[in-house]
Amino acid sequence: MTTARVAASAAGLYRRGQYATLAVVIILAAISSQTVSTGSSANLLNLWLVYSIAALGFYWIFALGGRFAFSQTFMMALGGYTTAFFDRNGVGFLGCVLAAVVVTAVAAFVIATVLWRAEHFYFALGTLAVTEIGVVVFGKTSPFTGTNGNITGIGYPVVLGRELRTDGEVFWLLTAVLAALVLLTIWVKRSPVARDLTAVREMTTVSKTLGVPVDALRMTTFVTGSAVGGLAGALITHWQGFIGVDSFGLNLGIGLFLMVILGGLASHWGALIGAAFYVAVPELLSGLQQYMSILYGVLLLVIILIFPSGLIGMFDTLARRRRVNDPGTAPS
């Protein structure tokens, strides 16, 4: 077993340092949470965590599964309304969230089955149609969607009998969930499945002739990614105590796409970095008022043009340059 790992690692098969990076990210987030335990910064930190979870789900669909889908915000909304529905019917926090994950997973399975033969843009358009229908349906008044898609008074998250009322308390829950999801993603990326997923994306037809389970992998990545989106929707709903259909429109859908592209498709860390950019930069530029949109657009253009592999690619390039300039640290 050890020999296999060494040889495989030499072959560049399994990226190292992932667990250490995860630990560093958790520590950094924890330090940030201690310095900004109240006010809008704490709120932004939690928003970053929730968006990171949703973006990580989209990473599963787009970067791992190789399919572009607009349905991630639909899944977030479905997760949110499902958790709100069960909450109003007296189900506990964990039961509500579990129900949200299961319902979104089933919905994703149904959508993927209906759009089974749709490839590329047609699949994307099909999922866009689902999202548009979702916006209309969720905006109606019903026992499931409340009044015009707005539901208030949803219970706080409860973990081990303790109600998490403040942003600082919710932070730990969101961090734990994100860390667990990153860990599950790392395990997939450090496994033979990562290789099969690469083949599914890069040579779909040839993969089928090789016996790679193309259909099963596409379905699993779509369902998993969508369920993670549903989980993000459920968490944000309990955290805010409110759900409104406007929060899950096409803008956020494009935002999630931006997070993953901007962060970098090559790594799951890209989703987290992209989400940080998406949440933090408008906030940092908010003092510039009327120029904010222009500056934000220019910044995006610059990053995409100079570093097409995203912010994670930018860090990689800089680290490599540093190693070249300092031969002492270059890998032998």
Added chain:
Amino acid sequence: MTPTTDLEVRNLSVRFGGVTAVDDVSFEIAPGAIVGLIGPNGSGKTTVLNALTGVVPARGSLTVGGQPITFSRPSQSRRARMIRVFQAPQLCPELSCVENVMLGAAESAGRTIMSAWLRRPTMWRRESDRLADASRQLRRVGLGGFEARAARELTYGEQRLLELARALGAAPRLLMLDEPSAGLNDAETRALRNLLMQIRNEGIAILVVDHKIDFIDALCDRILVLETGRLIAQGTPSDVWSDRRVMDAYLGVAHDA
């Protein structure tokens, strides 16, 4: 290994809209046989391979080892261990050579997302077996020591050998090769012929499409000749080359009315 291949194709037809690319073609391949599939450009050779691999819609019947195989189902062709090497190398350029070979591994256990989450010790054990086998296949085609190199760093000829290693790692009973000698020099072509002879000695049948007549002549037990989608001749090399229709198809001589 005991010879097991017994492939029978009956009335194979492939149509693309109004165009008939392959028209009512029937042939058999005996265990361990090397069969050449030749014909002018556009005669339907690659389409026959596509049909056998299940990547184009086809009509007719196909049995392998007495078991019927449904056309247009790549997974069924794969399960029957009919493995294809493409005309232009079809590899994942960013993956290493050993990973590219492992993609085709016959052993598929421990390659699911669930096993990546829940059964990691078993997964590593299976992976270890696949890795050892993939390295063996690389050495076999002359790419020993290439394990860790990215496929994109290989020359065209090496990439073709890499794809052959991947096909061998899939434990084929029928190996389908699409113009394997294209782009190879004389020495490389000779080496390839010797390798294919070794492979057939293990009981693996080979169906080879190629334009180099010398290569086909020296390699094949039987030759199938296609012209505009129809099978115009089949038999031993000497039978085929003495066939008038084959000479016409290749030399462009018209029959007298």
